[in-house]
Amino acid sequence: MTLYDQLPALLIAVPLFTAPIAYLLRAHGLPWAAATAAVVMTFIISCSIAATVIGGETIVYEMGGWPAPYGIVLHIDALSALLAMLVTGSSAAALIFGAKSLADEVGEEIAPSFFAAWILCTAGLTGMVVTGDAFNIFVFMEISSLSTYILVSAGPDRRALVATYRYIVMGTIGATFYLIGVGFLYMSTGTLNTMDLAARLGDVTELRPVLVAAGFITVGLALKAAIFPLHSWMPNAYTFAPNVVTVFIAAASAKVSLYVMMRIDYAIFYKNIPNHELQLALLLAPMAILALFAGSMLAIYERNLKRLLAYSSVAQVGYIALGIAMSSVAGLTGAIVHMFNHGVIKGGMFMAVACLALRYRSVNIANLAGAGRAMPWTMAAFVIGGLGLIGVPLTPGFISKWYLVLGALEQGGFGAFLVMVILASSLLAVIYVWKVIEVAYFKEPRANAAPIEGEAPLVMLIPTWIVVLTGIWLGINSYVPVTLATLGAETLLGAR
Amino acid sequence: MQLLGLYNYFVFATLLMVGLYCVLARTNIIKSLIGLSIFQSAVFLLYISMDKVDGGTAPIIPSDAPPDIIYANPLPQVLILTAIVVGISTTALGLAVAVRIREAYGTIEEDKIQEMDREQ
Amino acid sequence: MITIIFSLFLLTMLVLVAVAILRTDNLFTAVMLSGIFSLIMAANFFVLDAADVALTEAVIGAGISTVLFLGALALTAEKDRSPPVGSVVPLISAVALGSVIIYAVMQAPRLGDPKAVVHNHVAPWYLEKTPELIDVPNVVTAVLASFRGYDTLGEVFVVFIACMGVMALLGRVRPRKDSIKLTEYEERSRNLRHHLIPRIVGKMLVPFIVLFGLYVQFHGDFGPGGGFQAGALVAAGVILYSLLEGDWRGRELVPEWFSSLLVAAGAFLYASVGVACMVMGGRFLDYSALDSHDPVHGQHLGILLVELGVGMTVTGVMITIFHAFARRGVR
Numbered sequence: 001m002t003l004y005d006q007l008p009a010l011l012i013a014v015p016l017f018t019a020p021i022a023y024l025l026r027a028h029g030l031p032w033a034a035a036t037a038a039v040v041m042t043f044i045i046s047c048s049i050a051a052t053v054i055g056g057e058t059i060v061y062e063m064g065g066w067p068a069p070y071g072i073v074l075h076i077d078a079l080s081a082l083l084a085m086l087v088t089g090s091s092a093a094a095l096i097f098g099a100k101s102l103a104d105e106v107g108e109e110i111a112p113s114f115f116a117a118w119i120l121c122t123a124g125l126t127g128m129v130v131t132g133d134a135f136n137i138f139v140f141m142e143i144s145s146l147s148t149y150i151l152v153s154a155g156p157d158r159r160a161l162v163a164t165y166r167y168i169v170m171g172t173i174g175a176t177f178y179l180i181g182v183g184f185l186y187m188s189t190g191t192l193n194t195m196d197l198a199a200r201l202g203d204v205t206e207l208r209p210v211l212v213a214a215g216f217i218t219v220g221l222a223l224k225a226a227i228f229p230l231h232s233w234m235p236n237a238y239t240f241a242p243n244v245v246t247v248f249i250a251a252a253s254a255k256v257s258l259y260v261m262m263r264i265d266y267a268i269f270y271k272n273i274p275n276h277e278l279q280l281a282l283l284l285a286p287m288a289i290l291a292l293f294a295g296s297m298l299a300i301y302e303r304n305l306k307r308l309l310a311y312s313s314v315a316q317v318g319y320i321a322l323g324i325a326m327s328s329v330a331g332l333t334g335a336i337v338h339m340f341n342h343g344v345i346k347g348g349m350f351m352a353v354a355c356l357a358l359r360y361r362s363v364n365i366a367n368l369a370g371a372g373r374a375m376p377w378t379m380a381a382f383v384i385g386g387l388g389l390i391g392v393p394l395t396p397g398f399i400s401k402w403y404l405v406l407g408a409l410e411q412g413g414f415g416a417f418l419v420m421v422i423l424a425s426s427l428l429a430v431i432y433v434w435k436v437i438e439v440a441y442f443k444e445p446r447a448n449a450a451p452i453e454g455e456a457p458l459v460m461l462i463p464t465w466i467v468v469l470t471g472i473w474l475g476i477n478s479y480v481p482v483t484l485a486t487l488g489a490e491t492l493l494g495a496r
Numbered sequence: 497m498q499l500l501g502l503y504n505y506f507v508f509a510t511l512l513m514v515g516l517y518c519v520l521a522r523t524n525i526i527k528s529l530i531g532l533s534i535f536q537s538a539v540f541l542l543y544i545s546m547d548k549v550d551g552g553t554a555p556i557i558p559s560d561a562p563p564d565i566i567y568a569n570p571l572p573q574v575l576i577l578t579a580i581v582v583g584i585s586t587t588a589l590g591l592a593v594a595v596r597i598r599e600a601y602g603t604i605e606e607d608k609i610q611e612m613d614r615e616q
Numbered sequence: 617m618i619t620i621i622f623s624l625f626l627l628t629m630l631v632l633v634a635v636a637i638l639r640t641d642n643l644f645t646a647v648m649l650s651g652i653f654s655l656i657m658a659a660n661f662f663v664l665d666a667a668d669v670a671l672t673e674a675v676i677g678a679g680i681s682t683v684l685f686l687g688a689l690a691l692t693a694e695k696d697r698s699p700p701v702g703s704v705v706p707l708i709s710a711v712a713l714g715s716v717i718i719y720a721v722m723q724a725p726r727l728g729d730p731k732a733v734v735h736n737h738v739a740p741w742y743l744e745k746t747p748e749l750i751d752v753p754n755v756v757t758a759v760l761a762s763f764r765g766y767d768t769l770g771e772v773f774v775v776f777i778a779c780m781g782v783m784a785l786l787g788r789v790r791p792r793k794d795s796i797k798l799t800e801y802e803e804r805s806r807n808l809r810h811h812l813i814p815r816i817v818g819k820m821l822v823p824f825i826v827l828f829g830l831y832v833q834f835h836g837d838f839g840p841g842g843g844f845q846a847g848a849l850v851a852a853g854v855i856l857y858s859l860l861e862g863d864w865r866g867r868e869l870v871p872e873w874f875s876s877l878l879v880a881a882g883a884f885l886y887a888s889v890g891v892a893c894m895v896m897g898g899r900f901l902d903y904s905a906l907d908s909h910d911p912v913h914g915q916h917l918g919i920l921l922v923e924l925g926v927g928m929t930v931t932g933v934m935i936t937i938f939h940a941f942a943r944r945g946v947r
Contacts, residue, residue, distance in 0.1 A: 009890075009900035016773060017887045020880035023780060063766040065902035069738055070745075072766045113780035120777055127770065135575055139770035142582045146774060149589055150781040158600035162609055165593045169519060172532055172586050176539055179579065180512075180717075183542045186572070187724060190737030200737070212720035500620075501726025507627040509717040513710040514634040520706030524696040526643050526688060530650050533681065534634055537657055540673070541630075544666050549735055550728040554667040555755040556839060557747060566730070568665035569739040570755040574764055576669050577756075577844060578771045581930075584676050584684075585778030588937050591688040592785040595944060598692040605697050 008061040008074045008130060011045045011084065014038055015123035023116040028108065031115035036095045038119050042126065043088040050081040054480070056487060060132070068132065069193035075132025079336060079488025082481060083129040083259050086343045090251035091122040093347065097463035098244030101354050105242040106154050114154055121147035121248075125256045134182045135192045137260055138175065141224070144256070145171045148249060152241040160240035163233075170223060170233040177220030184213035185268075194267060201272035214269045214276070218261060218283060225257035227284075227321050228291030231314045235298075238310035243354035246306060250313055251347035255339040258320050262335070266492035270327070277327035284325035289421055291318030296428035300435065305353055305363040308432060309346065312389060315425060316342045322418065323404050331407030332489035333482070338400035340481045341388070341474060345397060348467040349385035352378050355456035355464060365439050372441035374452040377461055379440050381468045386433035388471055391426050396474040399482065401426070504545035511538035523606040525594045529587060536583040543572040543579070619663060626660045641696045643689055651682035667840035668756045671832070675848040680934055683855055687941030750915045752837040760842060761919040765901045768922070769886055771844075772929050776883045779933040783876075786940040818860045825853035833927045837916075843923040847930025854931075855938050863942040870935055878932030885925035889918055 018038035022031045053059060053076060061074040076084075095118065106114050124144025128137050149171070153164040186192060188209050189200040204210055219230075226234035234254075238246050269276045295315030302308040316338070323335025355378040356371060357363050372379045388395035401422060408418035455461065474481060515538055518531025547569040555570040598604050601612055633653045637646050654677030661670035725732035746758045760768050829849030832841035858866025890901040898905025903918020905911075 006894050006900070009894065013887065013891055013894075013900055016769070017884070017891060019773070020776070020884040020887070023776075024877070024880050062899055063901055064762060065899045065904060066763050070741055071763050110784040113784040116780055117777060117784075120773055123773075133767075135578075136767055136770070139578060139582075139767050139774070142585075142774050143770055143777065146585060146589060146777040146781065149593075150777065150784055153593060153596075153781070153785060158597075159613055161593055161597045161600060162606075162613070165525060165590065165597060168586065168590045168593065169528060169532060173516070173519065173535070176536055179539050180542065183539065183546070184720060186543075187546055187732075187734060190733045190735070190739065192571075192738075204733075206723040208723040209720045212716055215716065498726065500624075501729070502721055502724060503624060503627060504727050505721035505724055506718065507631055509714045509721065510631050511634055512717060513714040514631075514638055516713055517706050517710040518638050520709060521703040522696065524643070524693075526685070526692060527646060527696045530637060530646050530685070533650065533677075534637065534653065537654070537677070540657070540669070541660070544661050544664050544669060545727055546732070546734050547666055548664045548728045549730050552665055552728075554665050554840065555743060556667075557743070557753050557755060559747075559753065567743050567755070569735055570742055570759050571739050572734070573666045573669050573756050574759045574767075576666070577672055577760060578767055580669070580672050580676055581771050581844060582774055584681055585774050587681055588684055588778050589781045589785075591684055592782040592940070595688055595691045595941070596785050604692045 007045050007049055008059055008076055009063070011042055011049070011130060012074075012123055012127050014041050014045070015119045015126075019116045019119045019123070022119060023112050025112060029103075031112045032095070032099060032102065035115040035119050036092070036099075039088060039092045039095055039122050042122065043085070043092045046081065046084040046088045046126070049076060050085055050480075050484065053078050053081045054483060054487075069191045069196040072131065072133045072136050073193065074130045075194065076130050077488065077491055078484040079259070079263070079491065080129050082336065082340055082484040082488065083256065084126055086255060086340050087125045087129060087252045088122060090343055090347050091118070091248055093463055093467055094244050094248040094251070094351075097247065097351055097354070097460055100457060100459050101244050101358055102242065104358065105156060105244070110154060113150065117147040117150040118248075120144075121151060125252055128256050128260060132194050133192050134185065134194055134197065134264070138179055138182065141175055141178065141260075144253070145175065145224075148253060151245040151249070152237050154245070155240040155242050157240050159236065163236035163240045166233045167237045170230075174220045174223035177216045177223065181213040181215075181217035181220060184209040184216070188213070194263070198268045198271065201268060204272070207273065210269075210273060214265070214273060214279070215283075217264055218280070221257045221261040221264075222284075222287070222321075225254045225261065225317060225321075226314060227287050227317055228294050228314055229287070231291075231295075231317075234314065235307050235310040238313070239304060239307040243306075243350070243357050247347050247350040247354065250309070250350050251343040254313070254317055255320075255343055258317070258324070258335075258339060262324055262332070262492060265324070266327075266332075270492075271494060280327065281325045284321050288318045288321035288325060291315060291321065292421060292425040293428070296425055296432065299432040300428065302432075303365055305356070305365050305368070305436065306350075308365070308436070309349055309353065312429070312432065313342075313346060315429070316346070316389070318425075319400070319404060319422070322422075323407060326407045326411065327493070328407050328410050329486070329489045329493060330403055330410060332492060333485045334400050334403030334405075334407050336485035336488055337403055337478070337481050340485070341396035341400045341471075344467060344471045344474060345385050345388035345395075348464060348471055349382055349389075351460070351464040351467060352382035352385065355460050356382075358456055358460070359452050359454075365436055368436070368440050369443035370440070370445035370452075372437075375455050378456050378464070381464050382440075383433075383437060384468050384472065386429075386437070388475070389433060390429045394472070394475045396471050396478070398475060399478045403482075504541065508538050508542045508545070511535075511541065525597065525604040525606065526591075529590045529594065532590070533583060533587050536579070536586075540576050540579060543576045547572040623660065623663045626656055626663065629656050630660065643694055643696055644686075646696070647682060647685040647689060650685070651678050654678035654681065668754075668842065668845070671840055671845045672848070675845060675852060679852050680848060680855070680938075683859070683938060684941060687938065691941065691944055749912070750919070751912050752916070752919065754837055754839065754842075756840075757836050757842050757919065757923075761922050762901075762903060762915055765903075765922060768926065769890065769901065772883050772886050772926055775933045776879060776929055779879050779936050782937045782940050786944050815860050818856055822853050822857045825856065826850050829853060833923065836923060837919065843926025844930055847927040848934060850927075850931045851934030851938070854935050858938065858942065863939065867939060867943075872936070872939065875932045875936045875939070878928045879936060882925045882927070882929030882932060885928065886922050889921045889925070893918070
């Protein structure tokens, strides 16, 4: 076994190995350094795995040397590699960006647990993405959820505690639904390995448990992914978490649940349940369309900038769900690319919000009057991100919406309606992004407002702009995500 | 007789219902968390009911075992060992949050907390 | 036949207790009932031939979970003041959930059906191959620690995170002075120090519980048991001692730095065994690589070490969490 063959395991082993060490480090700044080192390392590993699988290869790594279906295997193809890059990349970017902001928000006393939880959250999300075992997904889902609860509860306001509590309840119900679904699948097939499940489900004659399993798994994951109307836990969790935590979870966390939904619904159920694409469309499409409108409308009427972006995420998750519901290569490609691109866009925007919060000590939109002049670079980053949310050409948002529209047009008459929906929701995005721009650039600050110290420090501004420039680059040259996503979509639909 | 053989699963369904109702309908945080743990325990019952084989015994194979012993299925047991530990972890974290909420708000009734947040 | 009747009786009791928990508005009663619920559940698992799970549920569900709930009650409130009835949405969701499940299980194989598909695919392979490949009598241990060792690794980290979370929430951030009145706290958490008989009898039990825990740890390959159960048992011994003698005496017995160290060291040990296997040329967690001459011996060594890691972490976590709750009220 060369080091190269061991890379898939190292993707999980490196963070798991580092977390206990980070927990024991009690000196100032060291837990952050350990976390950053571990997360950057996993990012490098996932990039090198992505370079391998972009040719269409699939990596299977047998944990403990036991072959599937008896042992647990890691199963990495183009789609999982893309998601692994998103998770580790956003985690690394948020940590580097947050060096100063986190020292500000997270007390010295809880720093060791906070950063150990951060590492494990990254490991949990990555583990969900790369594993090829249905029960193992549950275990890593719990690793990521429990550590996210810690990260959210570290928020400075007491409302962070209530948000955490709601998140715990909803997250646990979602995970338990998933577990019930896996239980019924196991009852019907006697196996837990995803490939083996897909192969054996074809022979199952008594379909009721399988159908119900599909329902439980999809609803459980929809709850975790905060698809409207199951999003109730999400806006407050995003709003009251420490700013840098929001950057990370907004970019990565919901996407991973959507990924698992895609993986299980397409790789396992699609080929084995008759009319599954119809069932999926009937369940997801109404939720997605409602999400597009409700999320955007709620964002328009929101006064808190972080919650505005959270509601915007509800809408953006709606686009992804819509793509999943289409069951076509173009639709799925759109959904996958949008997972990645939205991660980059929202990550960048929440970074800009963290910069604003550092100087203004508030994220109420009304208090940000004059920010366009006081903090030109930060606001410019925010505006570019906003253009991405709207889907203006040359931004990453345009690429993903392009594929979604292509997918919608394949659906015939109903597709025209979907295109209208996508366009209308983009117009609503113009309104809520404009609302922020108007205050920041065209409103005079109140006379009694404290003067602003000026632009955010460079340690925060440079990472923000790296993410923003990555976004622009992805808008111009989207070779990597689109190739990986198309490969992933074709694999899911069994076209290859 | 057919229905009797499914009795475990009916109990599983009932416990899930009681648990979910307790979580969603009660505004008291501790009560909701108790409901949550009933909800999770119900799933343990689902899995463990699958492991039973008629005339079987616990899957411990002594070295001089006669070859015709029937053993229960070990896999659901392993999965549920894992799930029990997840359950207590979630409960512990939830309780810690509840204690902090009590300290910050002076109550653990969600409707009262909501009122206080609205006033803010 | 008698097992079936017994099992029906236990299951019916489960439902009755669950409904009683739902209906009571005294949280103390609800917590005690939920302990009883777990105990009945454990008995039920035993009837269903799941000895390991029964042991775990009894220790963790009925023992430690109840203690944690009581600890939290002492710090919060005694009464559930939810509005009594009339919540329609939860009722509809619950009924919908139940009917969907019943719809599905009507096609489930009956209890104990040897022809059920779960017993005929992966499971027989474990039963057949364990003596040859791993050579420990307890197949549950073999699957837990080796065949699905990666899950168990994840599991250790789940408890590790729970411990970090409780410490982050309760351990180091000081509570506000007026958050709970001292008299109110004392009234709810009077420990057993002044009750002579429980104190003497209870203290006599402590060494036996800890000894049994160690037996379960190292005998887990042969009988029911293993790291999770052992860790929980040892912790239960220490917690019982703290309950009888007062929390500060418990912290003298197992200081906080030691339990934190146990938590991190156990998780670290498990992860290191996995990495060591890679260094020795195998895959992650492939214990066979630990002994180049005799893979079965390598498996034994690996299982011993990871179970030890599990035991250390679980012991440390349970003790740390208990102390975090117990200490919170005493300022």
